[in-house]
Amino acid sequence: MKKILSAILAADMFGYSRLMENGEIDVITRQSQYLKDIIQPEILNRNGTLIKTTGDGFLAIFNTVQESVESAIAIQTRMILMEEPLPHDQKIQYRLGINAGDLILNDNDIFGDSVNIAARLEGLSVPDGICLSDIIYQLINDDTKNLFEDLGSQRVKNISRPIKVWQWDPRSQKVERKKSSEELQQQVQFCLSEDDAQIAFARVGTGATILKAPNWLNHIEYEWRSPIWGPLLNKIATQHELIRFDQRGGGLSDWDVSKISEDRMISDMINVVHAAGLERFTLLGISQGCAFSIRYAFENPEKVNGLILFGGYVRGRLMRNSEESKILHETAQSLIAAGWGSNNPAFRTFFTSSFIPDATVQQASSFDELQRVSTSAKNGARIQQMNATVDVSELAKQLKIPCLVLHCEGDQITPHDEGRRMAALIPGSQFVTLEGNNHALIESTPAFDKFVLEVTNFVKGLS
Incomplete structure (x- = not known):
C-alpha cells in the first residue's frame, strides 16, 4: 500500500x-x-x-x-x-x-x-x-x-x-457541423473500373461542379463527418456541387485490387466522371491529388475549366534528387509495414504529428482513426510507392487552363518549395501562401479561412 x-x-x-x-x-x-x-x-x-x-x-x-x-x-x-x-x-x-x-x-x-x-x-x-x-x-x-x-x-x-x-x-x-450535415446529405454511388474494381463516389450540394481527386487517405463517409475534413467539405458543398471518390485500395472502393498505379488512377477518374454524368467542372487536387489532377486536365482539357491545387507537388519524393526525401519515403514505408492497423496508435501518431502538427487533440485522434479505416498496411504502402515515383513536370508546362495553387508555409509533408515549383511550371497560375504548418486544412485557422475565400473567388471568376 x-x-x-x-x-x-x-x-x-x-x-x-x-x-x-x-x-x-x-x-x-x-x-x-x-x-x-x-x-x-x-x-x-x-x-x-x-x-x-x-x-x-x-x-x-x-x-x-x-x-x-x-x-x-x-x-x-x-x-x-x-x-x-x-x-x-x-x-x-x-x-x-x-x-x-x-x-x-x-x-x-x-x-x-x-x-x-x-x-x-x-x-x-x-x-x-x-x-x-x-x-x-x-x-x-x-x-x-x-x-x-x-x-x-x-x-x-x-x-x-x-x-x-x-x-x-x-x-x-459540433453544433455548426451537425447543422450543416442535416442540411446537406451526400449520396454515395458506385461505378466499375476497366478491370472490374468497384469505385465509390459521393455527390452533395448544388451549384458549379467541383470534382475532388483522392489524396493519400480517403473514406468518403468517415471524412464527411470527421472534424478534420468535414468542415471543409461542408463549406465547399454549401456553394457548389461537390463530387469525391475513394481511390482503389481504400475507403468504400474495392481494397482487393491487382493494380494500384498512376494509369489506373486516371482511368478511375474518367469512369467516375462518366458515371456522374459530368460535362465540365473545376478539378480540386489536394496533396497527391495535385499530380493526378494535372495529368487528367492535360489529357482531358475539354472537361476541366479550372484547377485548384493545395499542398501538392508535381514530382514524388523519389523523383526530387534529394537524399532527405528518399529517407522520408523509406521511413514512412517502414512504419506502415510495422504498425499500420495496430491497436497501439503510436505508429499512426507519427503520420498525424507530421500531417497536422497544429491540430487539437480531438482532431488528431480523428486523423489517427482515418488512417486505420481508410486502407490496409499493404495498400497504404502501394499508394505511397505510386506517389513517390510520379512526375508530371512536363505535363504541367503544357496546361492551358486557369489554375490556383495554395500551400501552407510550414507544411511538413510536402515542402513549400514543391508547391511553389508546381505554380512556376503551370503557365499563368496564381500562387497563394497560407499560414500554418498543416498539410490538411483545419477549421478555425487562418489557412482554412483564406483557402475558402480564395477558392470561392477563383470559381466565381471561371463562370
Missing part, C-alpha cells in the same frame, strides 16, 4: 442497465472490443495506467494532467465515431470525470477523496462528455482549455465542499 499523486480518470457507461436489458451479449462484445482497440491503447499512448475495469466503466491514472485530458478526449472522440451508425438507444456512451490529488494504491486498486471526486465528476457529465475539476482545468494548456465550458460550482454526493466543474460536451463542439 502506498500513497501517490496522480491525475485520475473515472468512467461509467450511460444507461448501462437499459443497454444490458436490451442485448447484453452485443453490449459486452462491443465493450470488450472498445476496451482492447480504443481505451487501453489511448491510455497507454499517453503514459497512463489502466487500474481496473468494472461492468460499466474503468479507472485509470496518469503522471501528468495534460496527458489525462488528451487521453479522455481521444477516447470519447473515437467512441462517438464508432457508435455513430447505431440508433441512439443502442449506443454505448461513456461519461468521464478527471481529478488530481493524492490517492492510495493497494492491490491493483485506488482509494481516496481524489478518486471519489473523479467518480462524482463523471456523474455530472453529459453522455459522451468529460467533466474536469478546476485543479485539472488550471493545469492544462490554453488550446485544450478552449474546448471546455464552465459549469460553475457543483455540489456532489458525499463531498462536503462545492466543486468548480468544467465540461467538454461533444454536442457543443
